Amino acid sequence: MKADDLREAYLAFFESKGCVRRPSDVLVPRWDPSVLFTPAGMNQFKDHFLGKCKLEFTRATTCQKCLRTGDIDNVGRTPRHHTFFEMLGNFSFGDYFKREAIHWAWEFLTARNWLNIAPEKLSITVYQDDDEAFRIWADEIGVPAAKITRMGEDDNFWPASAPSQGPDGVCGPCSEIFYRMPDGSDVEIWNLVFTQFNRVGPPPDNLHPLPSRNIDTGMGLERTCAMLQGVDSNFHIDILRPIVEAVGEVCGKKYEPATDDGRRMRRIADHVRACTFAIHENVMPGNNEEKYVVKRLLRRAVLDGRQMGVRDPFLHRLPPVVAEMMRKPYPELADTVERVGGVIKREEESFLATIDGGLDRIEKLFATIGRSGGAVVAGGDAAELYTTYGFPPELLETLAAERNCGFDWDGFRAAMEEHGLKSGAGTRVEVFSSGPLDALKKTMHGSEFLGYDAITADGKVIGIIAQDALCDRLTEVGHAKPVTVVLDRTPFYGESGGQVGDTGTLVWDGGVFEVTDTQREGGFMLHVGHLKQGTLDLGATVTAEVEATRRAALRRAHSATHLLHAALQHFLGGHAVQQGSKVDADMLRFDFSHGAAIGRETLDKIEGQVNTQVLESVAVSARLLPLSEARHAGAMMLFGEKYPDVVRMVTMEGVSRELCGGTHVSSTGQIGLVRIVGEESVSAGTRRITAVTGAKALDRFRQAEHTIAEAAGALKVPVGELAQRLTAVVKELRDLKKAKPAAAPGGATPDELLAAALDVGGTRVVVADAKGSDAGAMRQCIDLLRRKASPIAVLLGSVEADKVTLVAGISRELEERGLSAGTWIKDAAAIVGGKGGGRPDLAQAGGKFVDKLPEALAAARQAIERMLDA
RNA sequence: GGGGGAUUAGCUCAAUUGGGAGAGCGUCUGGCUGGCAGCCAGAAGGUCAGGGGUUCGAAUCCCCUAUCCUCCA
Numbered sequence: 051m052k053a054d055d056l057r058e059a060y061l062a063f064f065e066s067k068g069c070v071r072r073p074s075d076v077l078v079p080r081w082d083p084s085v086l087f088t089p090a091g092m093n094q095f096k097d098h099f100l101g102k103c104k105l106e107f108t109r110a111t112t113c114q115k116c117l118r119t120g121d122i123d124n125v126g127r128t129p130r131h132h133t134f135f136e137m138l139g140n141f142s143f144g145d146y147f148k149r150e151a152i153h154w155a156w157e158f159l160t161a162r163n164w165l166n167i168a169p170e171k172l173s174i175t176v177y178q179d180d181d182e183a184f185r186i187w188a189d190e191i192g193v194p195a196a197k198i199t200r201m202g203e204d205d206n207f208w209p210a211s212a213p214s215q216g217p218d219g220v221c222g223p224c225s226e227i228f229y230r231m232p233d234g235s236d237v238e239i240w241n242l243v244f245t246q247f248n249r250v251g252p253p254p255d256n257l258h259p260l261p262s263r264n265i266d267t268g269m270g271l272e273r274t275c276a277m278l279q280g281v282d283s284n285f286h287i288d289i290l291r292p293i294v295e296a297v298g299e300v301c302g303k304k305y306e307p308a309t310d311d312g313r314r315m316r317r318i319a320d321h322v323r324a325c326t327f328a329i330h331e332n333v334m335p336g337n338n339e340e341k342y343v344v345k346r347l348l349r350r351a352v353l354d355g356r357q358m359g360v361r362d363p364f365l366h367r368l369p370p371v372v373a374e375m376m377r378k379p380y381p382e383l384a385d386t387v388e389r390v391g392g393v394i395k396r397e398e399e400s401f402l403a404t405i406d407g408g409l410d411r412i413e414k415l416f417a418t419i420g421r422s423g424g425a426v427v428a429g430g431d432a433a434e435l436y437t438t439y440g441f442p443p444e445l446l447e448t449l450a451a452e453r454n455c456g457f458d459w460d461g462f463r464a465a466m467e468e469h470g471l472k473s474g475a476g477t478r479v480e481v482f483s484s485g486p487l488d489a490l491k492k493t494m495h496g497s498e499f500l501g502y503d504a505i506t507a508d509g510k511v512i513g514i515i516a517q518d519a520l521c522d523r524l525t526e527v528g529h530a531k532p533v534t535v536v537l538d539r540t541p542f543y544g545e546s547g548g549q550v551g552d553t554g555t556l557v558w559d560g561g562v563f564e565v566t567d568t569q570r571e572g573g574f575m576l577h578v579g580h581l582k583q584g585t586l587d588l589g590a591t592v593t594a595e596v597e598a599t600r601r602a603a604l605r606r607a608h609s610a611t612h613l614l615h616a617a618l619q620h621f622l623g624g625h626a627v628q629q630g631s632k633v634d635a636d637m638l639r640f641d642f643s644h645g646a647a648i649g650r651e652t653l654d655k656i657e658g659q660v661n662t663q664v665l666e667s668v669a670v671s672a673r674l675l676p677l678s679e680a681r682h683a684g685a686m687m688l689f690g691e692k693y694p695d696v697v698r699m700v701t702m703e704g705v706s707r708e709l710c711g712g713t714h715v716s717s718t719g720q721i722g723l724v725r726i727v728g729e730e731s732v733s734a735g736t737r738r739i740t741a742v743t744g745a746k747a748l749d750r751f752r753q754a755e756h757t758i759a760e761a762a763g764a765l766k767v768p769v770g771e772l773a774q775r776l777t778a779v780v781k782e783l784r785d786l787k788k789a790k791p792a793a794a795p796g797g798a799t800p801d802e803l804l805a806a807a808l809d810v811g812g813t814r815v816v817v818a819d820a821k822g823s824d825a826g827a828m829r830q831c832i833d834l835l836r837r838k839a840s841p842i843a844v845l846l847g848s849v850e851a852d853k854v855t856l857v858a859g860i861s862r863e864l865e866e867r868g869l870s871a872g873t874w875i876k877d878a879a880a881i882v883g884g885k886g887g888g889r890p891d892l893a894q895a896g897g898k899f900v901d902k903l904p905e906a907l908a909a910a911r912q913a914i915e916r917m918l919d920a
Numbered sequence: 921g922g923g924g925g926a927u928u929a930g931c932u933c934a935a936u937u938g939g940g941a942g943a944g945c946g947u948c949u950g951g952c953u954g955g956c957a958g959c960c961a962g963a964a965g966g967u968c969a970g971g972g973g974u975u976c977g978a979a980u981c982c983c984c985u986a987u988c989c990u991c992c993a
Contacts, residue, residue, distance in 0.1 A: 337989090337990080337991090338921075338992095338993085339921095339993085342991090342992085342993085346991095400989090403989095404989075404990080407989090410933095433991095434924080434925095436990085436991070437923075437924060437925090437990070437991040437992080438923095438924045438925050438926095438989090438990060438991075439924090439925075439989080439990065439991095440989075440990045440991070441990095466991085466992085469923065469924080469991070469992065470923090470991090470992055470993080471923095471992095472922080472923050472924090472992090473921095473922045473923040473924090473991075473992045473993070825940095825976095825977075826940085829940055830940085832940095833940075853976075854976080855976075855977085856976085857940095859940095872939090879976070882976090883976095884976045884977095885975090885976055885977090886939090886976055886977080887938095887939065887976090887977090888939040888940095888977090889939065889940090891940095892939075892940060893939070894939055894940090894976075894977060895939095895976055895977080896975090896976025896977065897976065898976085
């Protein structure tokens with residue numbers, strides 16, 4: 051059975067059992083802060099399981115794309131580890147339970163018109179205390195008791211070991227189905243999780259039955275395919291083997307499964323599949339979070355290629371193969387495959403450059419090792435190369451081996467652990483976090499948002515949260531920590547879609563609450579701020595007033611963002627899609643995909659088009675409509691974005707259509723003015739434009755005019771001649787600096803100094819006051835004298851800016867005789883209250899007593915005579 | 921978000937304990953020369969990322985800022 055057929059069969063089977071077939075969630079669930087990537091089929095149903103949302107269906111089935119990096123080191127080595135994989139699942143939210151889940155799993159696996167697997171090849175595990183599951187398997191299904199194993203909480207409980215270790219919250223036993231492979235090993239193909247308990251505190255008696263029990267099951271697509279297709283590895287199934295073979299092709303090697311290179315090819319195939327999906331969803335390789343995971347996967351794959359002898363970028367040729375293999379379930383991959391390839395290629399090149407840069411350092415490292423007679427690369431050195439310069443240890447080990455050098459892996463790991471400690475482990479959000487809002491979520495869907503049409507409205511207080519807990523009344527005026535007020539309906543916009551939250555006030559009879567920020571969570575608007583006056587009670591009716599001028603500025607900035615987005619698409623191309631944005635009062639930041647810096651000229655064109663559209667006063671409208679209709683209308687949609695079934699489409703007629711929940715002007719003319727003030731790179735492949743609108747744009751122009759006027763005033767020229775005059779002044783300054791005489795000023799030229807030189811035993815001695823010269827001029831003078839005569843000893847001194855500067859130099863012969871300019875100058879420096887030093891042939895010193903310079907020079911004259919005599 | 925590193929001529933990079941800013945390539949000029957990076961001689965080209973501090977003296981040491989690289993979460 052082909053993978054495509056298995057996927058379809060599974061979904062069709064559970065549809066026939068009343069499950070609603072839902073599409074796979076995105077691979078990168080930006081809505082879920084607790085995970086970077088979708089780790090399992092149930093992820094998109096978290097809120098359903100917790101009863102946190104209104105259920106439109108109570109049974110579902112999906113084929114979910116997943117990514118996990120926990121077992122990354124095993125990928126390619128074992129037959130069944132992946133980073134990217136697909137999980138078939140069926141789910142019940144308080145609907146069917148253990149009995150149906152088990153019966154249906156068995157039916158799908160063994161029924162003749164479904165998978166038709168011989169029952170004797172299957173075995174079962176259940177949780178040790180789960181007699182109910184055991185009984186269903188043994189009595190109702192008829193599995194021989196010998197083939198049902200009771201396992202402990204670390205294997206057959208979800209979350210693993212929850213009863214004794216925690217965490218508190220929903221949990222339950224699970225039951226796994228294994229298949230006996232031709233080689234005799236048993237492979238888990240299906241895990242049924244029965245969430246039926248709420249854990250409270252440590253054992254005993256800490257598992258309380260849930261009133262509403264859930265089913266969460268997962269069947270690995272790849273391993274089930276391997277079973278059905280009778281192949282020994284997941285990598286040899288119909289949708290993976292061609293990718294592995296393609297890796298061989300682009301690397302110029304034949305795929306031989308049992309070799310080291312075979313292992314590498316499988317790993318490359320896995321990683322490129324994962325990255326193709328992730329980049330498709332606009333996750334670019336980068337330095338943090340999911341971006342970093344993509345980068346690391348790519349680099350591991352490139353390194354594997356390099357270890358096989360490939361020296362040029364090759365990975366970027368593989369996404370088309372991935373797209374072809376995954377075409378049936380994910381046809382959208384084909385639309386971005388070119389862009390994905392480009393992103394991969396850039397990262398490959400960047401990594402190769404990193405390696406090249408590191409090779410230099412490696413040579414030095416080997417030289418040091420050779421000198422000290424060692425034959426092993428120290429773990430600390432390897433870790434430094436890795437953490438600082440990104441040079442992979444595996445490659446370093448290979449290079450070391452070529453020089454008969456060992457590699458200290460233990461030391462390396464120890465150093466890396468220390469590095470991890472130093473950089474600090476971040477705290478992960480709990481998978482099932484609970485908060486004070488949960489109680490509210492069970493009774494209400496959220497706050498009604500009125501802010502599209504109004505900025506003032508009455509609402510009822512349905513929640514007050516202080517110190518992370520719900521409370522009934524708020525009395526303390528002047529509390530330090532902000533509190534949160536939840537209303538049933540409100541004109542306040544909670545931060546989302548990049549637009550920051552509203553500010554304003556809540557007023558009621560005898561009371562005022564100042565709102566400094568508005569956030570949103572699960573459909574509720576959270577008014578964050580401080581009680582200023584009176585007492586606020588739960589259930590009270592308040593008048594919510596959004597700060598009008600700020601809201602107007604936010605609307606201008608948000609609408610300008612849409613105009614900018616459209617202009618970027620127009621001038622740069624369709625690839626320039628939004629990556630993120632921040633909309634603040636008359637200020638916006640817009641990140642988008644684009645590979646290179648945008649020239650001033652193009653930037654001017656973009657700004658020009660946006661402002662033209664402002665002048666044209668295009669009408670802005672918004673309406674709710676089904677997703678499919680919006681797509682048909684040509685609204686801009688982002689890959690990897692999860693949209694609800696009904697969306698809000700903001701239309702600027704003839705200019706842009708975007709799905710957007712933000713607040714907008716009613717006509718683009720209200721924006722007034724848009725000024726791009728910055729264009730920069732945020733990470734490879736992403737650019738950021740910052741712009742100001744309305745009042746802020748005007749301020750900026752005014753500010754600039756003032757600055758220019760001030761500068762022109764300082765140069766005493768009309769504004770129009772500013773640039774010209776400035777260039778001339780800078781040039782003049784440079785010329786002046788350059789023209790500084792090499793000779794010591796104060797009348798004496800080098801020739802005159804030479805003529806006045808003493809002769810001490812055949813050596814010329816020049817000691818003079820080089821009035822007003824700086825150190826550089828005196829140095830040049832000494833250089834000149836040394837070229838004109840030798841042997842010669844010169845010491846010049848001068849006073850500038852309340853300080854004495856001395857410079858001394860001697861010619862080579864004197865240096866060879868053991869004299870030192872440094873020694874010479876020290877005594878003289880001491881007299882003027884300073885210190886100094888330098889090299890034997892040239893030294894420099896300074897001091898504070900400006901009136902003692904003649905004395906110092908006299909002393910220097912005597913000193914050099916003594917030195918020459920010695 | 922945290923750790924490490926980098927920023928010097930148009931490009932690639934040097935500069936020892938703090939003591940005169942350099943090399944190769946490229947550019948320009950002159951000369952030689954049929955040869956795949958032709959040779960020789962010479963020249964121009966620098967805010968040592970920016971700002972502050974320590975010091976007689978900072979590319980070098982300390983602090984701040986910006987940008988880039990890199991590892992970790």
